Amino acid sequence: MADLDPTVVAVIAAMSVATYATKAGGLWLLARIELSERTEAALDVLPGAVVISLLVPALSDLGAPGLISAAAVLVVARRTDGVLPALGLGMVAVVSLRHLL
Amino acid sequence: MVRGPHPATGVRERVLHRRRELGAHDRRTALRERRGAFLLGSGLAIWLFWVLATLVGVTVGGVVERPARFGLDFVLTAVFLVLATELWEGRSSLPAWTVAAVTAVAAAHWLPGYWYVLCGGLAGSLLQAWWYDG
Known part of the structure; x- marks a missing residue:
């Protein structure tokens, strides 16, 4: 060590x-x-807004293979509710698309 | 007198029975204690896995010379994509998310480091507060 x-x-x-x-x-x-409902509404969207803020600039650096794979991840994540299938498919897609495109 | 639950009944039944026995104040205390134990236990489990995974990464991660070859550079993005689908609450999320996205891209262009995450998140949240109509 x-x-x-x-x-x-x-x-x-x-x-x-x-x-x-x-x-x-x-x-x-x-x-x-005691939070007002307005403040609560603002806090409720905060996690989503932070995730989107992390994601969108990263996506714009990915190029076509990454964007297509990102779309595939979204579809699988919405359809199956499973994290691992979506991640697995995303990685396979990004590797093969980088070879092809 | 309320009869006790059968010893073989599940945790849930036993908790419900105990809740019935307790007064309102004690009930709240009991619930808080259970939550504390749950929080500590799950926290320790996550921490342990985190440290072990980091150890694995530090010791053998160098074997993978070009992570991009295996799509490993895409993993974090994919994780956040899945997180986003879980946080999506339908159309009501759209305005705040759009503002967050636009602000984040602009901030990433103009500001150094990771300020864009803070800027985008705050912008989306503030928009929601501003638009709130009860």
């Missing part, structure tokens, strides 16, 4: 504190604050 760099250990420890604080802090706050 490689030697542990104290800086790395400190960063990991600090990040774990930061991660816990954001999670526990959110729960702590929500237990004390």
Whole structure:
């Protein structure tokens, strides 16, 4: 095992504190604050909006094989409700399309 | 007096029976304790798998010289695509998602690093708050 760099250990420890604080802090706050329905609606769409924000710029870098495979993943994920079939098909599709196109 | 459930009945029946026995306050406390145990247990399971998978990646991941050859560079995108289908709530999601997508692409172009994730998410969420009509 490689030697542990104290800086790395400190960063990991600090990040774990930061991660816990954001999670526990959110729960702590929500237990004390009455949210308006408007705020709740905004919070409800937040996860989807974050996923889309991660996805769309990544998709635009993929090129045709990636985009076609992405469409295939979407179709399989909606039809089967299964994560693994969608991922498997996506990988097979992207590898073969890169060879073909 | 309420008779106790048969010892062989399932966890659910036993919990229901216990809930019936408890007062409203105790019931809430019991439920919270069960949730805490569930959270801790599932958290530990996920953490263990995460660390093991990272170890595998660090030790033998270097064997794969060009991950793109096996479509491994596409995995993360595919995971987020599946996540997106699960988060899609029908047409009501469309305005916020569109704004998030446009903002994210623009921010990815103009801002360094991963600010585009924050910008897109916030923009979609704010739009939903602004459009909310009860």
